[in-house]
Amino acid sequence: MSPETVLTDHIAGKLAQHPTGRPLVIGLCGAQGSGKSTLAARLAARFPDSAVLSLDDLYLPRAARAALAASVHPLFATRGVPGTHDVALGLDIFARLDAGLPVSLPRFDKAADDRVPAAAWPRAAMPCRLILFEGWCVGARAQADEALARPVNALEASDDRDGAWRYAVNAALAGDYARLFARIDDLVLLAAPDWPTVPRWRREQERALRQRTTGIGIMDEAALIRFVAHYERLTRWILDEMPLRALTLRLDAERRLRAVEPPPHVEASRR
Structure with a gap:
């Protein structure tokens, strides 16, 4: 069975139970290169009146x-961590879709490392019944302050010696991002087998991007290693904490589905 098959059935069940009045929001979290963007697009194609917000x-x-x-x-x-997103824009998009109002969905050009002009943003389907909200830290929660004391890699040790950056990231996650993620009705995690797999997946993404285009956002190996280091702390935390409250699809190193785990409270209610 594939993640697409599992989530098609899962979302269909959620839609059947979801009250009318505003869209069902499925949060799809997964580390870089886990396939969440491709999966979200395929799921959107299966469900009429849906939109993907990345x-x-x-x-x-x-x-x-x-x-x-x-x-x-x-x-x-460097783009990526909480604090580098336009959360107000995300909240406005959800508010407009909830109200049944037309809205354009933003686009970001990673090769140019900049936002695409608003005139080129696509319009969301109206009325919108399903929003697939996908991203590497979608639904993430802040860590306890004491967990931030020690650096997790060389980047934090050399460039964030006093912890100011990681404390600011964590504060953003506990503040505006918590309000954005509160709109999620159901959370799904595509779980990588471990952290070392994630840089390999991201390297594959970069290779594909390099074949398609050029730009200042294209990275060589040294830049890529430094780039993914920005994501390591929160990725490790997500893999540890999120399975306690999300439907977790555990992947192997080749992105094949090896287990489906409902959150513990759902599993307990079935007994």
């Missing part, structure tokens, strides 16, 4: 991230 498309424009790097911490120049 957290990646909510990245702040490059100039805004440069300003954040200058005013808060230099590591915020």
